Amino acid sequence: MTDMLCGYLDRDETIVAFLYDDLDPARRRDFEGHLLTCAVCREEVAGLRGVRTTLARWEPPAVASLQSPVAAQSPQPWWRTIPAWAQVAAALLFLGVAAGIANLDVRYDQRGLSVRTGWSLDRSSGSGRSGESGGSRGTEVAQSSSPAKDAPWRADLAALERQLKTDFHASQVSAHSSQAVAQSIRATSASDAEILRRVRALVEESEKRQQRELALRVAEVLRDVTRQRQADLIKIDRNIDLMQNKLGVEVLQQRQSLNYFMRVNQRQ
Amino acid sequence: METGVDIAARGLPRPSPHMTWTDEELVAKSIRGDADSFNELILRWERPIYALAYRTIGREEDARDVCQETFLRAFRALPGFRGQAKFSSWLYRIALNLCRDWIRRERRTPVVPTPEDVDLLELAAASEPSESIEELVARKDLSRTVERAMALLPEEQRTAIVLKEYHGLTFQEIADLVGCPLSTVKTRLYQGLTVLRRELAKNPSTKSTML
Numbered sequence: 001m002t003d004m005l006c007g008y009l010d011r012d013e014t015i016v017a018f019l020y021d022d023l024d025p026a027r028r029r030d031f032e033g034h035l036l037t038c039a040v041c042r043e044e045v046a047g048l049r050g051v052r053t054t055l056a057r058w059e060p061p062a063v064a065s066l067q068s069p070v071a072a073q074s075p076q077p078w079w080r081t082i083p084a085w086a087q088v089a090a091a092l093l094f095l096g097v098a099a100g101i102a103n104l105d106v107r108y109d110q111r112g113l114s115v116r117t118g119w120s121l122d123r124s125s126g127s128g129r130s131g132e133s134g135g136s137r138g139t140e141v142a143q144s145s146s147p148a149k150d151a152p153w154r155a156d157l158a159a160l161e162r163q164l165k166t167d168f169h170a171s172q173v174s175a176h177s178s179q180a181v182a183q184s185i186r187a188t189s190a191s192d193a194e195i196l197r198r199v200r201a202l203v204e205e206s207e208k209r210q211q212r213e214l215a216l217r218v219a220e221v222l223r224d225v226t227r228q229r230q231a232d233l234i235k236i237d238r239n240i241d242l243m244q245n246k247l248g249v250e251v252l253q254q255r256q257s258l259n260y261f262m263r264v265n266q267r268q
Numbered sequence: 269m270e271t272g273v274d275i276a277a278r279g280l281p282r283p284s285p286h287m288t289w290t291d292e293e294l295v296a297k298s299i300r301g302d303a304d305s306f307n308e309l310i311l312r313w314e315r316p317i318y319a320l321a322y323r324t325i326g327r328e329e330d331a332r333d334v335c336q337e338t339f340l341r342a343f344r345a346l347p348g349f350r351g352q353a354k355f356s357s358w359l360y361r362i363a364l365n366l367c368r369d370w371i372r373r374e375r376r377t378p379v380v381p382t383p384e385d386v387d388l389l390e391l392a393a394a395s396e397p398s399e400s401i402e403e404l405v406a407r408k409d410l411s412r413t414v415e416r417a418m419a420l421l422p423e424e425q426r427t428a429i430v431l432k433e434y435h436g437l438t439f440q441e442i443a444d445l446v447g448c449p450l451s452t453v454k455t456r457l458y459q460g461l462t463v464l465r466r467e468l469a470k471n472p473s474t475k476s477t478m479l
Contacts, residue, residue, distance in 0.1 A: 012459075
């Protein structure tokens, strides 16, 4: 780039129009004539053509076709448009209706948990109830709820109650027995050393783990600080470039003003 | 002299062979509720709009978002489109406004991310069959240099250069689009190109073309 000046009328706009072939024939002939005699403009036009050549080689990265904002190209299945809650409700309704139709029967008895449908043939209970007509499900449920042997959960409950009573009694007995307490203390003191050793080991391990975590955190902080510092340096660098750019524009404007004054002087 | 030249006629958008409707006809059909017509408009214009957004804001993902948002806004505003301007100009204006919003939101000059390490495999995948790795790396270098130089320009200069250089708009079309006098567009172009010339001359990969 040259710092020499040229006083051609509307020089900058004319150069741009010339570069983009936007001058009318008369103006174009005039400017071409000027270029023959003005080295400054000739050099600038050639330089700016070089910029255009370089710019022409800048391609944006390839991008796949954008998904259409208007959903018409690939319509979703109709059931995708139904809200999730409605789908869940429909599923539950379907299960309920299916269970009703199938006459579903869930039982927990001595044979364990069993699930049956009205379509299943109950041969074992059918023989016990030979007098009953057809073994209807309603009758079966009514009969099975009355005898204790058909309700095993009651036996389970009773066993649990007995177990709890025994435990409670045992604890009361041991509380009142000083001998038992002394024995217990002796047994405990014998294992104190072992427990203490274990606790110390645990504490040491915990301290080591905390130290490791602390070291990791410090390393992370250091890395973040370094990264931030680099980012700041880049930012500063760019700002300096930007300032230089603005300075360049100002110099350009100054030069345009000078050109204008020169033209005015030439006319006078 | 390039005045009043239709943007679509310059071969920038690639119309589908199945759809020979003009933009205006497709717009009219879209307003009547034909979604396929609007999709055809998207197919025609997504690439130029994406390129405009990318060169203006310099970020791939954000350019893609801007492009998508442009078509969404256009679709929503379609009933109010009276055809007072060309559809393409209207679309460009929406995209430019979105780019401007993005730049304001970011509150900084757009910066093109430049990866520190170059993945040769990734590069090779992006290469053309006839292109050697050296040529490919040189092309990437050049692109990066241009992107950096463009990022240094003030927004209005960058927009003027992008619209003129890559979208072939006339000075008058640019002036109408950005809402400034014709002479201002030329001045912005001159100043922008001059700064680019200085910046590109600093880099070895582009120095040879600068005089």
